[in-house]
Amino acid sequence: MSDKPNKLIEKGKRLDGRKVDELRPIKMEVGVLKRADGSCYMELGGNKAIAAVYGPRAVHPRHLQEATQVIIRYRYDMASFSVKERKRPGPDRRSIEISKVSREALAPVILKEYFPRSVIDIFVEILQADAGTRTVGINASSVALADAGIPMRGIVSSCAVGKVDGEIVLDLTGQEDNYGEADMPIAMTQDGKITLLQMDGHLTKEEFAQAIELAKKGCKQIYEVQRSALISKYEGVSNV
Numbered sequence: 001m002s003d004k005p006n007k008l009i010e011k012g013k014r015l016d017g018r019k020v021d022e023l024r025p026i027k028m029e030v031g032v033l034k035r036a037d038g039s040c041y042m043e044l045g046g047n048k049a050i051a052a053v054y055g056p057r058a059v060h061p062r063h064l065q066e067a068t069q070v071i072i073r074y075r076y077d078m079a080s081f082s083v084k085e086r087k088r089p090g091p092d093r094r095s096i097e098i099s100k101v102s103r104e105a106l107a108p109v110i111l112k113e114y115f116p117r118s119v120i121d122i123f124v125e126i127l128q129a130d131a132g133t134r135t136v137g138i139n140a141s142s143v144a145l146a147d148a149g150i151p152m153r154g155i156v157s158s159c160a161v162g163k164v165d166g167e168i169v170l171d172l173t174g175q176e177d178n179y180g181e182a183d184m185p186i187a188m189t190q191d192g193k194i195t196l197l198q199m200d201g202h203l204t205k206e207e208f209a210q211a212i213e214l215a216k217k218g219c220k221q222i223y224e225v226q227r228s229a230l231i232s233k234y235e236g237v238s239n240v
């Protein structure tokens with residue numbers, strides 16, 4: 001049985017009341033895990049995720065070491081209870097792909113040459129999913145890396161844009177992703193360098209340009225949330 005609504009956008013408003021250029025409500029908390037070197041919890045609408053960073057630490061097995069730079073490993077995992085129908089636990093093609101592209105989205109900002117022969121492990125657990133989970137994982141990981149004190153050129157921010165009922169929209173829900181015309185997750189650095197761009201569906205050249213501009217706007221807003229989450233953790237911490 002399909003839960004396809006007749007319209008996903010009516011009079012400029014989406015089914016959850018947002019305008020086309022609005023993000024879902026965001027919550028972010030830094031340093032939520034005692035045993036990780038850095039961690040971050042993030043909510044984006046119906047998505048809930050946690051990122052944990054360990055390292056830089058020794059690489060095992062040693063033959064995986066790289067002599068001139070740190071290795072970055074990223075594991076994205078969706079909990080079996082995170083979706084409506086129970087998801088089979090463990091890695092699958094989708095999670096392996098998301099882990100790969102998320103690692104590549106973050107790697108360009110990490111000063112890898114600072115920690116030769118070492119590894120940084122990033123673990124992302126999706127506790128509740130409602131589309132855009134890879135973007136939530138990247139946003140939370142970026143903050144968890146900063147929380148772990150990993151030297152970086154900047155913070156990576158990520159959001160999805162897409163096309164729904166013929167309009168370019170920011171931050172698609174599960175329903176919009178399922179019944180919309182296009183979904184395009186993007187990640188970028190603070191200065192607008194794109195480190196992830198994927199696309200499902202179809203966009204014209206003009207729509208694509210419009211979508212990139214909207215993603216820039218979304219990422220800027222997310223960056224502000226990331227920044228204030230980090231500041232609020234370290235507020236009041238004396239540097240003497």
Ligand code: ADP
Binds near residue numbers: 083084
């Ligand atoms: P993203 O979560 O990054 O948007 P996808 O586009 O692959 O990645 O997935 C969109 C949404 O579809 C997910 O956020 C989740 O709500 C749902 N989904 C993905 N995989 C499964 C699954 N195995 N079972 C049920 N729902 C799933």
